[in-house]
Amino acid sequence: MSFKIAIIGAGSVGFTKKLFTDILCVPEFKDIEFALTDVSEHNLAMIKAILDRIVEANNLPTRVTATTDRRKALEGARYIISCVRVGGLEAYADDIRIPLRYGIDQCVGDTICAGGILYGQRNIPVILDFCKDIREVADTNAKFLNYANPMAMNTWAAIEYGKVDTVGLCHGVQHGAEQIAEVLGAKSPRELDYVCSGINHQTWFIDLRLNGRKIDRDELIAAFEAHPVYSQQEKLRIDVLKRFGVYSTESNGHLSEYLPWYRKRPDEITRWIDMSDWIHGETGGYLRYSTETRNWFETEYPQFLEAASKPIDASKRSNEHASHILEALETNRVYRGHFNVRNDGVITNLPRDAIIESPGFVDRFGINMAAGITLPEACAATCMASINVQRMSVHAAISGDIDLLKLAVLHDPLVGAVSTPEEVWQMVDEMVVAQAQWLPQYAHAVPAAKERLSKSTVKTREWAGAARRSVRSIEELRAEKAALKQAV
Template identity: 80%
Template sequence: MSFKIAIIGAGSVGFTKKLFTDILCVPEFRDIEFALTDLSEHNLGMIKAILDKVVEANGLPTRVTATTDRRKALDGARYIISCVRVGGLEAYADDIRIPLKYGIDQCVGDTICAGGILYGQRNIPVILDFCKDIREVAATGAKFLNYANPMAMNTWAAIAYGKVDTVGLCHGVQHGAEQIAEVLGAKSRHELDYVCSGINHQTWFIDLRLNGRKIGKDELVAAFEAHPVYSQQEKLRIDVLKRFGVYSTESNGHLSEYLPWYRKRPDEITRWIDSHFNVRNNGVITNLPQDAIIESPGFVDRFGINMAAGITLPEACAATCMSSINVQRMSVHAAVSGDIDLLKLAVLHDPLVGAVSTPEEVWQMVDEMVVAQAQWLPQYAHAVPAAKERLSKSAVKTREWAGAARRNVRSIEELRAEKAALKQAG
C-alpha cells in the first residue's frame, strides 16, 4: 500500500512528529510518502530532519519530503491533514486580550466565544484556498482531515463552501474516557464501553458500561467526588454532571466557556476554576440540525467512514449544543461573505459574550478585533476604515484586566525549568 499524505502546517514541530509516529504505528501505512508543507522554511527543515531520523532509526521505507510550495505537496495526495493556526500567537493574543477589555474572560478562546469566532474568520479563507488546491491537484476522491480549531467552523466551511470530502478530528474524547475508567476503579480503560455524541468540545458520554454493567449518574457523581484529584480539578464538570445527568468530554476550564452560567462574573470563575469524527449531521443526531457539524461515533472499514445514526441527545445537552451551532453557522457565513454586521451578530449570540456584554460593547469589540487583525482578514478589508472611524468616536468604556484565573506569562527558559523540575520530581 503506497500513497501520499500531505500535512499543511507541518512546521508545528511537536504536533507533526506525534502525528507522524502515530500513523506509522499502523504497519500497512509504512510504505508511504509524507509531504510536509508550511510557510516557515526554517521549521520545515527542523521537522524533516527529525522525521528522517525516525525513519532511519526504525529502518522504515517511509519517504519524507518538505516544500513551501503547497500545491506541490498536495499534488497526488490521497489524504491532506491541516493543522494550521492563521495569525499564530500574535493574533491569538488579541483573541484573548481584547475581549478581556470588555469583561469577557475566556479560558482558551479557540472554538466559539469572541476569540474562537475571530480565529475562524482568519482560518476559513485559508481553508477554502486549501480546498481549491485539493480539488485541482490532489488525488481523485482525496479526503481532507481538519485537525485545527475552530474545528466545527473549519469543517463546516470546507464541506459547504470548499466542496471537498472533509472530516474533522479531535482527541478530546479519549481523555474523558480515561478519567471515567479511573474513578470507577477499572484496571484498564478498555474495560469501559461508551457512546459519546454531540458537537466538538460539547460532546457527552450518553451511555457508559463498565465490563458490561451500565453506569448511572449517581454512581458516576459519587466516584468523581471521591477522587482526590478530579474532585478538585473537575468541579465544574461534576456540577454539570449532577444537573445534566451526563459527563462532558471537555476539560473543566474549556467547558466553562461554552456555558454562560460559570464565567459571567469574576467571583464565579474563581469558584469553579483552580490556579472522533466531526462530520455534517445528516440525521446522525436526531435532535440537532441537518447542516450542523457533529462529533459522534463512526466506523472505518473498506467502504469508508460510516456513522452510527439515530442518536438522540438528552434535551439539556441538545439545547446547549444548539446555542453554539447557531453561532457557528453565522460565523462561517460571515467569514465567507466578509459581512461585518453578520460577524457582530454571531459574536452577540455567543452564550458567554451575551451573558457578559451589551450590544454596544460587542459592536465596539468586534470593530477593535477586526482592526487589530486586519492583516489576516482580507475579506473585511472594505470594512476596516469605517471600523477605525467608529472606534475614534466611541464612548464605550473598557478596562485593562488580566482575567480572574490567568497564569502569568512565562519565558521559554522558565517553561524548560518547570518541565525539568516536574521530570525530576516524577
C-alpha cells in the same frame, strides 16, 4: 502500499511528529510519502530534520519532502491533514486580550466565544484555499482530515463551501473516556464502552458501560467527587454532570467558556476553576501554554532531534484518530471512533446542516456513522446555542459581512452574559482592525470600523482577567522539569 499524505501546517512540530510515528506504526504504511508544507521555512526545516532522523533510525523506505509551495505538496495526495493556526500566536494573543477589555474572560478561546469566532474568520478563507487546491491537484478521491480549530466551523466550511470529502478529528472524547475509566476503577480504558455524541467540545457521554455493566448518573457523580484530583480540577464539569445528568467530554477550562453561567462574574470564576494546570480554567491558559511550548522547543531543539533517533514503539501508538482511520480505509481493519461530520439526521434533535461529533465505524467503504441518536434535552439545547453561533460565523466568514459577524458574537452564550450590544459592536470592530492582515474578506469594512472606533464612547478597561499567569521563562521551565524529575 504506496500513497502520499500531505500535512498542511506541518510546522506544528510536536503534533506532526506524533501523527507521523502513529501512521508508521501500521506495518503496511512503511513505503508511503509524507509531503510537509507550512508558511514557515524555519519550522519546516526543523520538523523535516526530526522526521528524517526517525526514518533513518528505523531503516525505513518512507519518503519525506518539505516545501512552502502548498500545491506542490498536495499534488497526487490521497490524504490531506490540516493542523494550521492562521495568524499564529500573534493573532491568538488578540483573541484573548481584546475581549478582556470588555469583561470577557476566556481560558482557550478557540471554539466559540469572541476568540473562537475570530479564529474561525481567519481560518475559513484559508481552508477554502486548501479545498480549491485539493480539488484541482490532489488525488481524485482525496480525503481531508481537519485537526485545526475551530473544528466545527472549519469542517462546516470545507464541506458546504469547499466541496471536499472532509472529516474533523479531535481527541476530547478519548481523554474524557480515560478520566471516566479511571474514576470508576477500571484497570484499562478498554474496559469502558460508551456512546458519546453532540458537537465538538460539547460531546456528552450518554451511555456508559464498564465491563458490560451500565453506569448511572449517581454512581458517576460519586466516583468523581471521591477522586482526590478530579474532584478539584473538574469542579465545573462535575456541577454540569449533576445538573444535566451526563458528563461532558471537554475540560473544565474549555467547558467553562461555552456556557453562560460560570465565567460571567469575575469574583465567581475562581470558585469553579483550578490553577494546578492551564486546562482547568486559567485566564488565557492555552495561550500561555502554547507560548511556553514554542519557546521551549526553539531552545531545546537538539534534545528533540536526539530523541528522534529512538526506534518506533508500536505499543505507544497514540489514540489520535488519523492513523486508525487511514489503516481502516486502506486495510479494511474496522475502526470505531468519534468523528466530526455533517449531521444529516445522525442526531435526531440537532439541525441537519450542523457539524456533529458522534460515533462511527471506518472500513474500506469509508466512514459510516451510527444514526438515530437522540441527545438529552439539556445537552441538545446547549449544543443548539453553539450551532447557531457557528452557522452565523461560517456565513459571515464566507460573505465578509461584518454586521453578521457582530450578530454571531452577540449570540455567543458567554459574550451575551457579559457584554451589552454596544460593547459587542465596538469589540468586533477593534478585533477586525487589529487582525486585518489575516481577514481579507473584511478589508472593505476596516476603514469604517476605524472611523467608528475613533468616535466611540463605549468604555473599556485594561484587565488581565480573573486568573492570569505570566509566561514562564526557559530557566523557570527547566527548574520545574528538574524538580519534577527529582520528585519521581
